[in-house]
Amino acid sequence: MPASLRRGPLVDAICERLARQYRSVPWLPPERALSARLGVSRSALREAVQRMEIQGLLEVKHGVGVRVVNKPQAPVGATLARELPDLTERLRQFAEVRLLVEPAIARAAAERAGPAERTALRVAHGRLGTTLDEAVPADLEFHRTLAELAGNRVLSLMLSSIAGLEAETRRITLEHVGLAEAAAQHARIVEAVERGDGDAAHAAMLAHVRAAREATPVLAPSFSPSGPRSAKTSAARSP
Amino acid sequence: MPASLRRGPLVDAICERLARQYRSVPWLPPERALSARLGVSRSALREAVQRMEIQGLLEVKHGVGVRVVNKPQAPVGATLARELPDLTERLRQFAEVRLLVEPAIARAAAERAGPAERTALRVAHGRLGTTLDEAVPADLEFHRTLAELAGNRVLSLMLSSIAGLEAETRRITLEHVGLAEAAAQHARIVEAVERGDGDAAHAAMLAHVRAAREATPVLAPSFSPSGPRSAKTSAARSP
């Protein structure tokens, strides 16, 4: 009955079926039951599950079950961790990438955001609480929201991957910059996005990321993606 | 004998051992022999192999064997393909990302490259042949070399991931732009890097990527990472 007239590897077919049929349930059925239901062996099913786990679509917990998640940034993050084993170097390069990507995202968000998106951003900005434990995830969420508004999934994905591995740093950064100052910088970005002013958003975000980097004891930049000539991209109006 | 006193998942340990011991051989031993040698079951070994395949470290071919490779961009590329199933949209976003990232890479490369690196770049540039079949891989290689000189593995990785999925487009682009013109643009970049002039390298690369995008029937940009105000980043000296 589940014979199917496939040509390629069986595991691929299983992955597709899983992704299609169990997209919106919290947990997968037990492996034994599921393999029986799909008409494949447990081995093949396990290979498929493992594959999707690495891809960030599933999360298997020994003795518990297989949870359905959606973290497409997981494989990217894992790759980066493998490619840059040294934590300090990784964080330094992350900072450089943020310096390049975040302003571009802010500009794009300002130029594309409609009323609904602006509201979402305002909400995310409002969540920045008064304690570090609240602020760190809120800060991450703010930047994530902005990246989504920008409409470029590639940049968004890259930023998520980076954020996942530097969450610890954000705490230090926020502590040094100060919650009030960080909130003020966020506010300037929100303001620019509300006005649809791409240049201002770019400038505000650039200032924000620069402040974060300079307040954190990450090493000096080995190169500056935006160049030392500050008159280039931050010439736009800014409060 | 290979009992080992592990705590975590066995598969993790196998992956480590494989990565460590078989890093520099072209092929892995057959699964049966290898599982016996490592003292684990074939199932466990297969899970490890499959994992490393997804991570871009192995490449298994049915009926042939398991090849040892090193393509860290594979998982990123796969993720992007899954996140952006629509080919046109994917290529458009790729073009935008390149527009943002490549100039930054060129600048960094110019500011960091020493004599040896400059030679490597010159060699890569020299390989741009006279036929499309030669030019496409040579063009890819040129940009890859430049990214390596820039010294930021994150950007380099991202660019490789993109390149792997847009190789087909490069052919069209090169055809429209013309090999001679593309070579001239590359030459301007090389020149700037040789002089250590970051701004010029940035400008030359920006012009190159823009020309490529405008010559290719990819859709109009939904947003411009570098902004519509052309006076911003391309103000540097340029031939």
Next chain:
DNA sequence: TTGGTTGCAGTGGTCTGACCTCCTACCTCT
């Protein structure tokens, strides 16, 4: 000789069913 064909041996792919390890929730005892 040369060209295509066939068969075989070795590889990864899948299946089965058994046992081990871990987590949870329930149950018991205090």
Next chain:
DNA sequence: AGAGGTAGGAGGTCAGACCACTGCAACCAA
């Protein structure tokens, strides 16, 4: 009511068999 133990069920590992694909070498025909 709380702390501790226990049984069930989840994933993890194992063993051995058979299936499917690939490459090559031996073979046969022109």
